[in-house]
Amino acid sequence: MAQNQRKKKQKKTGASSARDTGNLKVIMYIVLVVVGIAGAVSLGTAGGSTKPATNSGVTVPGGVAAAEFQNVSVAGDKLAPLPESGDDPAVGKAAPTLTGYDLAGRPVTIDPGSDGKATMLVFLAHWCPHCNYEIPVLNEWKEKGLMPPNLRVVGVTTGSRQDQANWPPSKWLVAKKWTFDQFADSEKQDASAAYGVGGYPFLVFIDAAGNVTSRSSGEVPVEKITEAANAAAGVEN
Numbered sequence: 001m002a003q004n005q006r007k008k009k010q011k012k013t014g015a016s017s018a019r020d021t022g023n024l025k026v027i028m029y030i031v032l033v034v035v036g037i038a039g040a041v042s043l044g045t046a047g048g049s050t051k052p053a054t055n056s057g058v059t060v061p062g063g064v065a066a067a068e069f070q071n072v073s074v075a076g077d078k079l080a081p082l083p084e085s086g087d088d089p090a091v092g093k094a095a096p097t098l099t100g101y102d103l104a105g106r107p108v109t110i111d112p113g114s115d116g117k118a119t120m121l122v123f124l125a126h127w128c129p130h131c132n133y134e135i136p137v138l139n140e141w142k143e144k145g146l147m148p149p150n151l152r153v154v155g156v157t158t159g160s161r162q163d164q165a166n167w168p169p170s171k172w173l174v175a176k177k178w179t180f181d182q183f184a185d186s187e188k189q190d191a192s193a194a195y196g197v198g199g200y201p202f203l204v205f206i207d208a209a210g211n212v213t214s215r216s217s218g219e220v221p222v223e224k225i226t227e228a229a230n231a232a233a234g235v236e237n
Contacts (some may be wrong), residue, residue, distance in 0.1 A: 001036050003004070003164065005213040027146060038192065040157060056214055058108070060106050062107045063101065063104075063105045063106050064101055064105045065105050066170070067105065067184070068157075068167075068169055068170060068187055070100050070101040070102075070184040070186065071101070071186055072190040072196045074097070074098060074191070075096060075099070076194075077198065078094035078196065079196040079215075080196050081196040082197075082198050082202075082215050087111075088214070088215055090210065091213065091215075092211055093211065093212050094096075095113075095119070095210055095211065095212055096110070096194045097110040097112075098110040098111075098180045098183065098191050100183060100184065100185075100186070101183075101184060102182045102184055103157065103180075103182060104170070108140060109177070110154055113207075113208060113209050113211070114210070116150075117152050117208055117233075118150060118205070118206060118207050118208050118233040119152050119205075119206040120151055120154070120204070120205055120206070120232065121195065121203070121204040122134075122138065122156065122202075122203055123185075123204075124156065124157055125158060125159035126167060126168075126172040127159075127161060127164035128162060128201070130201060130219050132166070133219055135177075136176070137219070137221065138153075138225070141186055141226065142179070144222070146222065146225075148229055148235050150234075151232065151233045152181065153180040154180065154181040154182065156183045156184075156185055157183070158185035158189050158197065158223045159185075159192070159200065169184075172201075196206075197215055199217035201217075201224075203216045203217075205229060205231065205232035207234065213232045214228050214232070216228070
């Protein structure tokens with residue numbers, strides 16, 4: 001009787017061991033599968049994926065991330081600084097070409113004379129009180145229909161400083177209702193240096209052949225803007 005009870009106990013123990021061994025195998029199998037999947041994911045992330053990396057903030061082909069400063073390339077001779085008085089040595093000179101981006105990171109090229117249009121560049125600093133006055137004047141000039149049809153106007157944000165009023169310039173232009181093209185200068189102010197900027201706002205007028213017709217520093221009334229723009233565009237005043 002005792003011997004039969006021992007055999008039954010041994011059978012139960014053996015069955016329990018077999019179940020434990022089976023469960024252990026299942027657990028080990030699941031672990032191996034999970035580890036294998038994790039390894040595959042890791043390898044794919046490390047270099048097996050063929051998907052291109054996402055460039056955050058870039059929304060157009062050839063563009064870069066939005067920024068208050070952008071890289072600027074200059075081609076051609078730089079213009080001499082505008083003197084305080086006397087003749088402007090830049091008048092009649094070929095305007096340099098600027099290649100860069102706007103504040104939203106979209107590619108922009110300023111190549112006067114390449115499109116058969118006259119060009120008007122407006123160098124603006126967000127903290128400058130005279131620039132804050134001049135933008136509404138330019139808006140009024142455009143709204144009155146005084147802007148020549150064959151004139152391209154580009155606002156160049158330059159001299160930007162985070163510790164000054166109206167930072168950042170990207171929001172400042174929106175607040176001032178700037179509707180013309182825009183170009184972001186570099187932190188080193190490469191665009192300004194190329195055009196001999198000495199104060200703000202700084203206006204440069206260029207004819208359809210790409211040659212400078214006039215430059216001015218400071219606030220300019222509508223009548224003077226019209227006169228200079230028409231001269232650059234070949235329109236009689």
